[in-house]
Amino acid sequence: MKQLDGLRETMRRDRVFNFVQKRQTMALPGTRPVHDGEVDVSHGPILYLEGVNVAFDGFKAINDLNLYIDDGELRCIIGPNGAGKTTMMDIITGKTRPDSGSVYFGQTMDLTQMSEHEIASAGIGRKFQKPTVFPHHTVFQNLELALQADKRVWPSLFFKLTGEQRDRIDEVLKIIHLDAERDLAAAQLSHGQKQWLEIGMLVVQNPRVLLVDEPIAGMTHQETERTAELLTSLAGKHSVVVVEHDMEFIRSIARKVTVLHEGHVLAEGSMDEVQRDPRVISVYLGE
Amino acid sequence: MENRSFIMTLLANDKAAKWFLITLVALAIVVPFCNLMVPADSPFHVSTYTVTLLGKYLSYAILAIALDLVWGYCGILSLGHAAFFALGGYAMGMYLMRQIGDRGVYGNPDLPDFMVFLSWTELPWYWQGFDMFWFAMLMVVLVPGMLAYVFGWLAFRSRVTGVYLSIITQALTFALMLAFFRNEMGFGGNNGLTDFKDILGFDLQSDNTRAGLFIATIFFLGLAYVVSKFVVNSKMGRVVVAIRDAEARTRFVGYKVESFKLWIFVFSAMLAGIAGALYTPQVGIINPGEFSPLNSIELVVWVAVGGRGTLLGAVVGAVVVNFAKTFFTGFAPEIWLFFLGALFIFVTIFLPQGIVGLAQQLLEKRNKTKTATPKAEASV
Ligand SMILES: Nc1ncnc2c1ncn2[C@@H]1O[C@H](COP(=O)(O)OP(=O)(O)OP(=O)(O)O)[C@@H](O)[C@H]1O
Ligand SMILES: [Mg+2]
Numbered sequence: 190m191k192q193l194d195g196l197r198e199t200m201r202r203d204r205v206f207n208f209v210q211k212r213q214t215m216a217l218p219g220t221r222p223v224h225d226g227e228v229d230v231s232h233g234p235i236l237y238l239e240g241v242n243v244a245f246d247g248f249k250a251i252n253d254l255n256l257y258i259d260d261g262e263l264r265c266i267i268g269p270n271g272a273g274k275t276t277m278m279d280i281i282t283g284k285t286r287p288d289s290g291s292v293y294f295g296q297t298m299d300l301t302q303m304s305e306h307e308i309a310s311a312g313i314g315r316k317f318q319k320p321t322v323f324p325h326h327t328v329f330q331n332l333e334l335a336l337q338a339d340k341r342v343w344p345s346l347f348f349k350l351t352g353e354q355r356d357r358i359d360e361v362l363k364i365i366h367l368d369a370e371r372d373l374a375a376a377q378l379s380h381g382q383k384q385w386l387e388i389g390m391l392v393v394q395n396p397r398v399l400l401v402d403e404p405i406a407g408m409t410h411q412e413t414e415r416t417a418e419l420l421t422s423l424a425g426k427h428s429v430v431v432v433e434h435d436m437e438f439i440r441s442i443a444r445k446v447t448v449l450h451e452g453h454v455l456a457e458g459s460m461d462e463v464q465r466d467p468r469v470i471s472v473y474l475g476e
Numbered sequence: 477m478e479n480r481s482f483i484m485t486l487l488a489n490d491k492a493a494k495w496f497l498i499t500l501v502a503l504a505i506v507v508p509f510c511n512l513m514v515p516a517d518s519p520f521h522v523s524t525y526t527v528t529l530l531g532k533y534l535s536y537a538i539l540a541i542a543l544d545l546v547w548g549y550c551g552i553l554s555l556g557h558a559a560f561f562a563l564g565g566y567a568m569g570m571y572l573m574r575q576i577g578d579r580g581v582y583g584n585p586d587l588p589d590f591m592v593f594l595s596w597t598e599l600p601w602y603w604q605g606f607d608m609f610w611f612a613m614l615m616v617v618l619v620p621g622m623l624a625y626v627f628g629w630l631a632f633r634s635r636v637t638g639v640y641l642s643i644i645t646q647a648l649t650f651a652l653m654l655a656f657f658r659n660e661m662g663f664g665g666n667n668g669l670t671d672f673k674d675i676l677g678f679d680l681q682s683d684n685t686r687a688g689l690f691i692a693t694i695f696f697l698g699l700a701y702v703v704s705k706f707v708v709n710s711k712m713g714r715v716v717v718a719i720r721d722a723e724a725r726t727r728f729v730g731y732k733v734e735s736f737k738l739w740i741f742v743f744s745a746m747l748a749g750i751a752g753a754l755y756t757p758q759v760g761i762i763n764p765g766e767f768s769p770l771n772s773i774e775l776v777v778w779v780a781v782g783g784r785g786t787l788l789g790a791v792v793g794a795v796v797v798n799f800a801k802t803f804f805t806g807f808a809p810e811i812w813l814f815f816l817g818a819l820f821i822f823v824t825i826f827l828p829q830g831i832v833g834l835a836q837q838l839l840e841k842r843n844k845t846k847t848a849t850p851k852a853e854a855s856v
Contacts, residue, residue: 282728309730321725323718333711334718335729342739345731348711390729 228295228312228397230260235398235428236281241290243276243452250276251287252452258398263424265439266432267463268449269472274432275318277449278400282315283308294398310340314396318403318432320383324376328367328386331375332358335390358393364419365389380407388419398428405438417441448472482706492788493705497698503530504694508687524683531690531758533798538693538700538751540778540790542744547776548784549708550740551720553638555772556645557748559652560620562766564749566656567619569669569762570603571612572680576673589671590664600662609676616753617746624745625738632734632741637723646769653767668763675757686758693754697791700747704787707743716740717785777820783830792831 228235236258243251251273258264268274279285280292283305292300300308309315323331336354338344350358362368365385370378375386384404391399401420405413413435421442423429433439439446439460446463448455456466463469487494507530510522539561546552578585582592586599605611627648631641659665678685707713718726719733727733756762765771774797782793797819804812827834 284724304732305724305727306730306732309728315728317725317728321722323721323725325717325721326714330714334714334726340730341732342712342735345712345715345736346707346710394730 229297230295232296233259235260235262235295236430237291237293238277238280239291239293241280241287241292243273243280243285243287250452251280254290254449254452255454256447258428258430260397261425261428263421263429263442263444264431265443265446265460266430266449267434267436267439267446268455272449273452274449275402276452278315278402278430278432281308281398281400282313306340309394309396312395312397313400314391314394314398315400316384316387316391316402316404318406320380320387322375322378322383322386322390324374326375327372328362328375328378329358329371331386332361332389332393335393337393337395361389361393364392366415381409381412384408385412385416388416392423396427398430399423401429401431403433404431405433405435413438414441483702486702486705486709490705493701496701496788496791500694500698504691508690511687512683524686527683527686527690528758529802531686531693532755533795534690534693534697535751535754535758536775536778536798537791537794538697538754539748539775540782540794541697541700541704541787542747542751543775544779544784544787544790545704545707545744545747546741547779548786548790549713549720550716550737552737552741553642553776554645554741554744555642555769555776556647556649557744557775558771559649559767560624560745560748561752561755561771562649562652562656562762562764563620563623564616564752565756565762565766566663566669566752567606567612567615567749568753568756569672570606570615570663571609572672572675572757573669574603574607575675576671579673580671588664588669590659590667591662594659596662603662613753616749620745620749620752621742624742628738628741632737635734646772649767649772650769653764653769656764656767664763666764668761668765669756670761670763672757672760680757680760689754689758693758696750696754700750701787701791704747707740708787712736712739774816777816777823779830780820781823781827781830783827783832783834786830786832789830789832796831 234257236256238254238256241251241254242249254273254277256277266274266277276285280287281300283300283303287301294300294308294311294313298311300313303311323334326334333350336358338348338354359368362371365388367378367382367386367389370382375383378386384407388401388404391401404420405416408416417438420429420431431439431442443460445458446460447457448463448466448469450472455472456463456469458466487497507522507527510520511524511527514521516523539557542560543554543557546554546557573588576588580589580592582589584592587596591599606615627645631644636644655661656663656668657666663669672680674680675685675689678688680686708716715726715731715736718729719731719736723733752762752766778793778797779790780793781797782791783789797816800815800819801812804815823830829836
């Protein structure tokens with residue numbers, strides 16, 4: 190049995206024959222070669238989580254998690270407190286390393302082997318559950334810091350905003366409705382505005398995937414509606430993964446919903462399907 | 477060219493920076509003039525003792541700027557920064573020792589007195605080259621820089637932060653102190669390096685040389701300030717502050733936090749080395765006491781008192797606290813440490829922004845009451 194497992198591990202398509210795969214893609218007629226650092230979504234999904242396990246001091250926070258996010262998709266993830274939603278994002282962004290399982294960005298990028306800043310530069314942006322912006326910087330500077338650019342030390346030292354980049358920041362400022370607050374220190378924003386600024390910081394990075402953890406916590410009804418609009422408008426151009434507790438909000442934006450429970454996918458489907466699922470009902474009612 | 481235009485914009489947009497630089501230029505002219513040109517019996521005469529004392533404070537101010545960069549801006553509380561200062565001081569000291577030549581007590585043309593005393597027959601390899609000024613000056617920045625690089629690379633890569641980092645920096649300077657105390661190290665042991673004769677051929681005892689060193693110190697303080705301003709005003713400086721305020725967020729935005737910490741730490745160590753090199757010839761001695769952990773802690777107090785994260789605060793703090801120290805140790809040396817401790821606690825509780833922060837608040841208040849007009853309301 191052990192040998193069989195070992196053999197399986199060796200024969201994994203996504204690992205061992207990485208180099209073969211690349212060459213193959215290059216050789217395939219009609220397809221573009223995949224360059225290093227470019228996301229290969231030729232098979233559909235942009236994020237693969239397969240058989241992922243994470244334990245904290247023996248407590249299994251993530252238990253054989255399998256999740257595929259398609260390119261350009263808007264996916265909602267729900268689940269009771271402690272279901273492992275935030276931990277899942279930690280794994281994707283390199284903050285937490287899985288004990289086992291594979292996490293891939295496109296066909297070729299093994300996220301378990303990359304550091305946080307490499308993953309961010311490769312095109313996965315993240316909004317935290319608790320909004321974290323840079324409090325002593327202005328709204329504009331927050332966006333400038335997040336802006337897609339050469340983020341190594343030396344280029345940063347001599348960095349000058351180009352007109353194009355300035356326009357891009359202005360554009361995002363309008364999208365997140367913080368144009369009037371551009372020169373305000375981020376610490377002075379309301380809770381909802383901070384949430385938006387953080388989303389803006391994601392957008393301005395121009396990532397392929399946006400991971401958004403509880404975006405509407407602390408928002409007014411009107412702000413919530415605008416956020417829903419914003420997230421749906423981002424899908425398509427980007428893949429968006431939203432974690433939220435607010436069912437009404439989920440219903441307003443959701444196309445496909447994944448229910449997480451005890452670190453495992455319990456159900457997947459449209460909002461209606463998921464809500465009719467007896468297992469889901471028992472998890473939510475049994476709480 | 478880039479730097480020139482940077483200075484121009486700095487002078488135009490930053491009033492505090494402008495006045496600080498003007499003050500420095502004025503000091504560089506007035507103090508040597510009053511020392512060399514004004515007769516000794518005039519009330520405007522500045523004694524050579526005072527010139528040297530001021531020079532010492534200003535070299536401390538460079539050190540304080542160095543600490544402010546890592547602590548005030550990047551949030552790394554280094555409690556071992558005096559070590560980089562001492563290393564720079566030793567590198568300069570080694571040059572000055574070699575300049576003595578055969579004028580030492582034992583008259584050995586190559587070996588400093590303490591080596592002859594230890595019955596060494598030849599110069600150790602690490603003393604080679606220090607008879608050349610350019611080489612010694614290179615070492616003034618390279619040795620602290622290299623140590624900071626190796627130390628920072630290990631510490632930041634393993635994500636050592638907060639109190640743990642502070643403790644290992646203390647351990648670093650303590651270890652260096654013990655090492656430099658040993659005679660076999662070849663740095664003069666307990667006594668350190670002293671009895672210097674001249675620098676670049678100028679007699680260290682002459683008033684002219686003293687004035688020259690004073691002016692050089694001011695020049696390097698101004699340079700350190702302007703370059704540091706350039707760094708903190710750049711996007712790199714904003715990344716560094718971002719790391720201080722939200723390290724994880726900075727990572728997820730795509731910055732390699734370790735590299736930024738390392739860079740600012742190495743730059744800061746080099747500045748500290750330059751400060752040490754300016755200190756040694758003015759004070760006339762460098763000994764292992766400069767590595768004392770207490771020195772690094774005092775340095776933190778200077779920056780806290782002046783106001784961290786402002787650069788100017790570091791300078792003000794270094795000068796004010798050291799004036800107080802000179803004053804206190806004059807009549808009651810025992811209570812200096814208690815005073816220092818009390819000062820630190822007072823500042824932490826009542827003046828978290830330090831002297832400069834307080835001044836800023838007062839200025840803002842005054843400006844507000846002055847212009848409490850419809851104009852101010854309209855802009856809100
Ligand atoms: N670093 C950690 N150390 C120990 N336990 C952890 C750690 N991170 C998360 N956990 C535990 O793992 C479980 C999953 O946590 P996670 O934060 O992923 O849940 P969540 O689905 O995001 O919940 P919520 O809806 O409350 O945000 C929880 O029981 C939590 O206590
Ligand atoms: Mg969570």
